[in-house]
Amino acid sequence: MLDVALVSLIQDMSEKAGVEGTIQYWLRVGENLAKRMGKEAYMGWPSFNVALREGRTAFSIEGNVIALTDLAITDVDGDVVGYLYAVEKCVFEPTILRVRYSVGQLPKADKQVADEYNMTYRDIAVCNFCIIHTKFREEVAKNITIAGQPLEALQLANRGFTGETKIDEENLKKIGINKEYVRSLLRNYACVFALVMKGARLKGEVSEE
């Protein structure tokens, strides 16, 4: 019930505090959630990817997160500094269905909040919940170290319940992945992001300099 009640609160809150106020709340929730999950340390990428597969990392709260280990991200020296990850099913999808079958339809605020976020922050949200988990991933990545180095999360693409997609071309450029390739991943996954070692000299970033 909590999730369905939350959705109706989004409408209520957006009417009272404005959609910007809702975004601020969601960003704080994403941050607090990551903070409460604690820190993690792994010897290397293989041990992290195994932990992820077994649902032992903080990222696992989102559901089935798959490490696309065939898609390694390398730095200017050719060393592996990260991987692409995909969420099989949108975190918000069960709630959307539960709202559909208990209340009838999602409140307008869901789209309004996402649209406002896309206009004022970055154009990546397909629903209001994208705000929480995008922030959550960014903060969780800071709490995880691999071989002593903290991670950085780069949101790459999202697919919404009705099939609309959002792709962050700037982040794709940083890691040197083709937009059409990521779009093809969205056929099988709802959400694609990259985890890279913070401070890594990524090809896309270096070529920009």
Add this chain to the structure above:
Amino acid sequence: MKNIEGYQEILDNPMVDIATYLFLEDIADKQGAAGMNNYLMSLAYSLARTMPEEEYTKWEDFIDALVKSESILTAFEKVYAASENCMVTVESPFLRGWKEYTKRIGEFPKIHKDVAEYYNSRVTPTAIETGDIIIQTYRKAAAEKITVNGKKIQVAHIATVSPDGSKKIAPEEWLPILLEKAKITRTQLNMILRNNAAVWVIYTLQ
């Protein structure tokens, strides 16, 4: 929830439930138990407001809809009728979120109980924690949208059992009246509370 084949399989994602709890804790940090209580009640009212009105010609049809979770009053919970006026919620609709929170985050902060105390002292004294405020407010608000044989439904709460087993029963001075309305005895109430989550009464004003 709608009673269609396979529907019960649609479980909420733990992240959404935990995010909601953290959102409420964020509000409590800024506005204290009073502010959190207002948000919880507001959340329940706005949910009830989005629900359609219902009308039944016979009391039996209404009870049937409640038990099948087809009425807005039991859209989020599984109930059975202990009598024609007494409804028993088998499992807290917040159990999944409660379990996920305790598994992934840890122990619930004290504010979730403090806010219930605040609610108990000002509204109805049968809440143990956050979720009880939501569901009890929701039941009362949703009941206002239902008529049986042209009469509006009223809901009163008799007792609540938390997922950890702690119980909150209506004050002694209220209990005989509530039990009479519910058409159950005190012993039957205690029997029900052993392995269920809530006991509440439905009635119409004469």
